[in-house]
Amino acid sequence: MVQESLQADSLAAQQRLPRHVAIIMDGNGRWAKRRSLPRFAGHREGVKAVRRVVEACKSRGIGTLTLFAFSSENWRRPSMEVGLLMDLFVHTLQKEVRRLHRNGVRLRFIGDRSAFDLKLQSLMDDAERQTAANTDLTLVIAANYGGRWDMAQAARRLAQRVEAGELRAGDIDAERLAQETCIADLPEPDLFIRTGGEQRISNYLLWQLAYTELYFTDLLWPDFDDAALEDALRSFAGRQRRFGRTGEQVEQNERA
Ligand code: IPE
Ligand code: IPE
């Protein structure tokens, strides 16, 4: 009896597994500060948490993981920190891509990569090419990404099509705009996680988060581990997503 109900619970949990998890990895600086270390030590430790969460998502069968690595506003940081972050980015790609590829992970980058130096840009291009056929987990890295930039570039593309005479202004609707935003080919995020205690979106996937379940934790990113992901997934599994309908409608749908 107990066994049966446990099985039913885990089945329900599986069915309520997000297909796409999007994370704001925040709190690296504070993690370091608490240890009287330079902020950079927190970023370095944060890479370990990235490795852990990629593994954890893959082993649970979550199809897509999107990580905010560097926002379009993070250029405002002291140039020393920005430089160290770029070095870490290059170093991490050089070191990790082969392993990710072996593990069946497909890598994608979103954001305006033209601002990065050419070496980093070519590492990003190579990583995408090399892993393009992998199907176990799609790992999207948002780098020099901003949700407003994403919407603006989508609008620009539509405007170009209008200029070219392929489309009329009156044809533009939410569906068409959505198709031009980043990662339009992937399912929208089901679960958003932000570590570090702040409860804000910080110009992350503004368009794509319209119906995403939001989860905030005080844990600092370098401390985020499998158990922390499990907590977030449990919270997600317990929520009723109504998408504008009534709770009764959703329950009826689930029974059918
Ligand atoms: C997130 O950690 C990493 C990046 C923005 C690159 P922070 O560096 O923002 O850490 P806190 O918020 O200062 O603790
Ligand atoms: C958001 O964190 C960006 C990343 C995690 C890459 P920030 O630390 O930059 O966000 P704010 O400035 O506190 O909103």
Ligand code: MG
């Ligand atoms: Mg921060």
